[in-house]
Amino acid sequence: MSNGDDENAEDADASEETTALDADTLESRLDDVESAIEAAETEADLDDAEADLDSVEADVEAADLPEPEEEDEESREEQLTSRIEELRGALEEARGPYAEDVQDILDEAATKLRETRWTEDGEPDAATAAETFLDAAGEELDADFSAASDELEDLAAALEDVGETIVEGGSAVEGGLDPDEDAETIDALLEAAEELETGLEDAEEWSDLTVVEQLRAEGFYDRMNSENRKDYPPELTVIRVAESENDPERIVQALEKFESDFMQENCIDALRRLGSEEAFDIMHERAQKRNRPEIEVLGKIGDERAVDTLVEYVDSGNPPLQKVTLRALGEIGSEDATQAVANALADEQSVVRSQAARALGLIGDTRAIDPLSDVLGDESEENEVRASAAWALVQIGTELALEAAAEYDDDRAYTVQVEAEKARDASAA
Template identity: 65%
Template sequence: MSNGDDENAETPEDAAEDASEDAAEPAPEEGEMETKVTAESLEARLDEAEADLEEAETEADLDAVESELDAVEADLEDADLPEPEDEDEEDPAEAIQSRVDDLRSDVEEQRGPYADDVQESVDDSAATVRDTRWTENGEPDVRAATEDFLATASDELGRTFGPESDDLDAHAAALEEAGATIAEAGLDADEDADTIATLLEAAEELEAALEAAEEWSDLTVVQQLRKQGFYDRLNPANHRDFPPERNVVRIAEHENDPERIVMALEKFESDFMEEVTLEALERLGAAEAFDVVHERAKKRGRQEIRVLGKIGDERAVDTLLDFVNSDNPPLQKVTIRALGEIGSTEATQEVADALEDDEPTVRYQAARSLGLLGDTRAIDPLRDRLENADDDQLRAACAWALVQIGTEDALEAAAEHDDDRAYTVQAEAEKARDATGA
């Protein structure tokens, strides 16, 4: 029987506590509904964006699609999508991001074309016209292709474009002028779409025509040389040996025509023709060959270094000094000899140091080259080697070098050995004593 009290009844204190907790939780604003971001909701939004993209006709339409993609990507970053339970299962976040990226690419592909696209294409073509070496057959095609584009640009923009002369640089300049005018014309991608499309098509046709025009790189080496007159000196009387290119080099050497030989060196890649041309240039010692031979000598080509010695241009000295201490006796020997032939006293110290090299042939060549250099700073190291070296061939070379230097001090250092054990040293000492008048 109940006494009227309910143990589960809420007391006034409980009611007050519940009311306080309810007041602590903010009530949602009117009309506000919390929507949870899910993979399905994001996919649905991408479906709508894809549909909008298919129907887009203007740049504004494309901007709207891109804005929706930005919003989807932002929500994706904040979303707490479930991780795949199986490692072989596709991650929903990665799948959605991949689809966003694909749609962005589709948006970019659907944009334009723009006037800037036309200018970029035209500027590229202008650079091609200016920088390419065209053949005699290719030049007329280049002019025609350029003038066709300029005619289209003139029609579309109501302004006349044309080269100031037949020179290809003038054609390139006219293209650049037309490209800049197109970019500055204020053409709208929507309102002027037809004009831009026409200009872009003409620019693409220009690129294709230039690609088809004949340039030097399209010709074989023989065709290039034939057009440059390389073979013009051949005739039945002198066309005896094979290959004919060897005959051309021989004729050019006989006629002191190094340009033709350099042409062959640059064009032919065979070891045989390289040897033929370098030997001819070495015999000629032609200054015209310096640039191409010097560049090749940087790769430690010994034959090229010999040619540099014969040319005698001091611009080669810095390159050759790097090889003096190369621990490669054949390279050291030919380099030291070339430095002596060039005659720059800038090389004196490095060559003098080579008097102490471990290789006898290098020491000998160093002594000879010091004589050719004629620098009085070499007298003391030459005197020392002449007095103390065991190698009579080296000592004779030192005596010879002192005679070549020819100063009083140098001659006296050599003359002291007129009774030397080695006849070759005696001979040089006697020359020195005769030179001093003693």
């Protein structure tokens, strides 16, 4: 049971809460926050204004404000919420600047100096932009932030040193720069840092050049002259000159830069003819996408590092891919591929079985003699496949392999007879 005083107190509290959550009162409180932001002189002042703004926002969310009379009319809650967002923007603009803002720009600039590939003209421009900032920072803080040298790595380290000094403190700045006490200094450094940022953006990067400009700068066209320039486009002349001079690196360079099918095909054809080790990395990378021309080149290169990749395609069920892969594995000649290639002797497609047999002959692993002999002796097998098996046995060339092939010198298939006679002649020699 309550007395009258208690009821009066509850009514008073309810009345005060209603007043606090009244739309006009909330609007007035936002006016006070706006005035506080405009009058703020320190970060602490802004913190207080932000706390008041948070309080008003919470009350707006809790208030039971009237709905608008018209459907397309903005409600008081929406009006108040919109103004709160505007005041938060004003609050953010009023804060700072902070030393951390400067440090962020300097860290990004240091990373750009280190990781960007600059052109011959761009590198000195980038260095000048960094040196200009370091001079400005030294003058503003009455300190020496000179880099150890004019190398980009040393300039990047010097920029990071300035950023660390103004945030964490050092001999030039005790305890770091304070956003209230050192606002003018931070402003000046921020302006200089933004000029540094602009200077680096304006400095010419390698990626700013066209492909032709990049290649010209790298000397790609140096071997081309009026006497050997017979092809169009001129880049084709460069490829042919490079091939004639056994210069696979220049061809790989073109392969990486020119995307047209025409140039790609000519570059790969040249690399196939050269079979140079220098082309292995890019051919191996592309071969992992099951590109048949690149797999052919890997066969010509003959590097055993490709075997693990290629053996996975032997049972792919794609005859054109299987054929080129088996041929490449045979040319590479690694016995690590013997089992996978021998398994292909049972493939559904005769062209694959035939190529598998020939690949085993090129590899020369004596473990293949028995499966090849089985294929040769299989009367139901197609003659093309049996002839390939006989050829492979001759290529392996051991006494056992030659004996297995020589037995078929009167075979029904002329192509098998030819290989059997070669085996008999080799055995007699």
